[in-house]
Amino acid sequence: MAIPLNKTTTASYPRILGIRYDPAAFTLPDSSSAAWDWEANAEALQAINAAGGTVRRINGATAELSGLPQLLASTDNQFVQQHLQNPVQGMVISLPDRAEITPALNLTLRTESTLPVEWTVWFDLGDHSRLTTKLTLDLAGEVPQSNCLIGGTLADESNLTLITDTQSHQATQSLLLGDFVSARDANLDWSLWPQTKGQLLGDLNVTLAGTGSRATLNLARYGYQDDWVGIRGKIKHLGQHTFSRINMRGVLYENSRVNFTSIGQIDHGASDADADQESRLMTVEPHAKGSVNPVLVIDENDVRAGHAASVGQYDEDEIYYLQSRGLPMATAKQILIDNFMEPIWRLRNGEVG
Amino acid sequence: MSKLEIRNLKVNAGDERILNGVNLQINPGEIHALMGPNGTGKSTLSETIMGNPLYEIVDGQIWLDGQDITEMSVDERARTAVFLAMQYPMEVAGISNADFIHAALNARNQGQPVAVLPFLKQLKANMEFLEINPEYADRGLNADFSGGEKKRNEILQMMMLRPEMAILDEIDSGLDIDALKIVAKGINAMRSTTFSCLMVTHYQRLLNYVVPDVVHIMMDGRIVKSGGPELATDLEKTGYAELEETLGSETSHGNSLE
Ligand SMILES: Nc1ncnc2c1ncn2[C@@H]1O[C@H](COP(=O)(O)OP(=O)(O)O)[C@@H](O)[C@H]1O
Ligand SMILES: [Mg+2]
Numbered sequence: 001m002a003i004p005l006n007k008t009t010t011a012s013y014p015r016i017l018g019i020r021y022d023p024a025a026f027t028l029p030d031s032s033s034a035a036w037d038w039e040a041n042a043e044a045l046q047a048i049n050a051a052g053g054t055v056r057r058i059n060g061a062t063a064e065l066s067g068l069p070q071l072l073a074s075t076d077n078q079f080v081q082q083h084l085q086n087p088v089q090g091m092v093i094s095l096p097d098r099a100e101i102t103p104a105l106n107l108t109l110r111t112e113s114t115l116p117v118e119w120t121v122w123f124d125l126g127d128h129s130r131l132t133t134k135l136t137l138d139l140a141g142e143v144p145q146s147n148c149l150i151g152g153t154l155a156d157e158s159n160l161t162l163i164t165d166t167q168s169h170q171a172t173q174s175l176l177l178g179d180f181v182s183a184r185d186a187n188l189d190w191s192l193w194p195q196t197k198g199q200l201l202g203d204l205n206v207t208l209a210g211t212g213s214r215a216t217l218n219l220a221r222y223g224y225q226d227d228w229v230g231i232r233g234k235i236k237h238l239g240q241h242t243f244s245r246i247n248m249r250g251v252l253y254e255n256s257r258v259n260f261t262s263i264g265q266i267d268h269g270a271s272d273a274d275a276d277q278e279s280r281l282m283t284v285e286p287h288a289k290g291s292v293n294p295v296l297v298i299d300e301n302d303v304r305a306g307h308a309a310s311v312g313q314y315d316e317d318e319i320y321y322l323q324s325r326g327l328p329m330a331t332a333k334q335i336l337i338d339n340f341m342e343p344i345w346r347l348r349n350g351e352v353g
Numbered sequence: 354m355s356k357l358e359i360r361n362l363k364v365n366a367g368d369e370r371i372l373n374g375v376n377l378q379i380n381p382g383e384i385h386a387l388m389g390p391n392g393t394g395k396s397t398l399s400e401t402i403m404g405n406p407l408y409e410i411v412d413g414q415i416w417l418d419g420q421d422i423t424e425m426s427v428d429e430r431a432r433t434a435v436f437l438a439m440q441y442p443m444e445v446a447g448i449s450n451a452d453f454i455h456a457a458l459n460a461r462n463q464g465q466p467v468a469v470l471p472f473l474k475q476l477k478a479n480m481e482f483l484e485i486n487p488e489y490a491d492r493g494l495n496a497d498f499s500g501g502e503k504k505r506n507e508i509l510q511m512m513m514l515r516p517e518m519a520i521l522d523e524i525d526s527g528l529d530i531d532a533l534k535i536v537a538k539g540i541n542a543m544r545s546t547t548f549s550c551l552m553v554t555h556y557q558r559l560l561n562y563v564v565p566d567v568v569h570i571m572m573d574g575r576i577v578k579s580g581g582p583e584l585a586t587d588l589e590k591t592g593y594a595e596l597e598e599t600l601g602s603e604t605s606h607g608n609s610l611e
């Protein structure tokens with residue numbers, strides 16, 4: 001049974017430029033009752049508790065979560081709406097004002113279920129708070145479908161460094177939704193490695209609402225046999241002096257399909273905004289295919305914006321150079337693949353360290 | 354020990370004939386210089402010996418110690434004996450210089466890992482010898498190196514990999530005199546009865562510091578003259594144009610496709 005949709009809103013499935021997909025494939029048939037667990041490192045949990053913050057599991061309630069009802073009311077994304085109309089399952093991480101947490105929070109959600117999984121991981125960061133989180137979503141069972149929403153609100157001058165790895169043991173249909181709103185001078189560094197097998201549709205949104213807020217979205221994906229991946233990253237500039245970077249890279253093996261769309265949107269009034277994006281795909285094998293669609297939507301004059309994009313094989317001249325030192329083809333290729341992904345790993349590791 | 358023999362080598366690049374029957378023999382322990390005007394096929398010859406897939410052998414053979422290497426892949430040739438210092442070395446930022454050289458040594462060692470500590474010690478010694486900043490070991494391979502630094506890095510790789518047969522394609526281009534002396538020092542350090550070398554150069558300058566056993570002049574895809582080091586000195590005085598004139602009757606102009 002499909003979920004009854006809220007007919008009173010104008011929500012629709014996101015039109016992900018350049019990415020053709022079937023919404024039905026990513027709509028969960030019913031509300032999830034899959035069993036799941038979470039774990040986190042005690043050191044970070046203690047530090048968060050000591051600072052007056054919480055890390056807790058939620059089963060159902062949405063009203064108490066800062067930003068979620070607003071998201072439900074305002075979203076034009078039907079997937080988000082469907083997600084939020086079901087009882088919310090997942091984790092909430094909240095920090096009061098001025099809570100600066102030094103140890104990184106290593107948070108893992110894991111299921112060994114054979115049922116569809118629906119998770120929300122929601123961050124609620126107070127003024128001047130600071131947190132680094134490594135979030136792992138592990139679909140360890142034979143999960144046929146998953147729908148995960150990661151997002152939250154970042155209050156004035158707060159700082160969230162978020163590293164998100166998703167993985168599945170089997171081919172699955174995964175929907176990955178992101179929705180962050182950041183206030184004045186808040187900063188979000190989000191590095192994602194969504195590595196679930198099978199079909200993956202991603203729609204990652206950040207709204208730079210406050211003056212001087214900043215966001216960076218880094219994403220790496222390896223495509224293997226029968227993988228289909230479509231990911232859109234969008235950063236919307238509302239505030240003045242806002243800053244955004246989107247970096248996406250994919251390496252495509254076998255018959256995989258990977259499509260990236262990146263959108264930098266600068267609304268009227270967001271003067272002195274700075275938006276830049278770079279999306280690149282490397283097709284390692286001839287049957288792999290992919291596309292990148294960088295988009296800038298600019299409704300303000302006084303801005304800086306740019307994009308770079310490419311889809312291509314590794315460089316034959318570089319392979320030749322490496323081979324000329326005695327490295328076999330496979331080793332030479334691997335070096336170039338790692339070289340290609342290196343900028344994303346560097347950003348990701350820089351954030352941890 | 355490596356003896357290189359090239360017989361009647363004809364090579365196409367794209368659809369164009371570039372080498373028109375090159376004959377060349379380099380005995381173990383010898384250093385040969387290959388000179389000639391731009392565009393005559395010196396790099397084509399170097400790349401063909403290494404096995405660059407952009408160049409197609411249409412006739413002739415390349416023998417190394419009695420074995421025809423023309424059917425071998427690039428990496429096989431490298432592991433067997435051949436090293437090519439390229440005119441334009443590639444930048445690969447994602448692997449460090451040290452890791453790259455170590456990987457290349459491992460590949461030559463039948464895939465057995467080469468012990469790290471002695472390797473690092475040797476690398477450090479060679480870098481000092483070539484006056485390369487020690488920090489460059491951890492930098493990406495050739496990444497943001499100046500032209501001269503790349504050339505020196507090619508010599509470093511040669512010293513680390515210790516090939517039996519090295520081809521140095523315009524290793525002297527873009528070097529100031531101090532850098533040239535350092536590069537020459539590196540080549541001279543390799544000199545031994547088990548090392549042979551083909552130095553491709555446009556200018557005589559390098560040959561003041563690395564004195565070759567034999568000098569060859571290439572024009573229009575052929576070796577048109579061979580001799581001792583004095584050939585290079587003479588050439589420096591007269592220039593290629595005059596040589597071309599004196600050889601006029603012997604040289605086939607216009608790259609006739611036979
Ligand atoms: N990959 C290639 N494809 C097509 N033409 C080439 C290629 N490489 C070299 N050539 C041509 O072959 C000729 C000889 O070039 P090259 O071997 O680089 O000369 P040299 O090294 O003596 O300056 C030139 O006319 C050059 O344009
Ligand atoms: Mg050349």
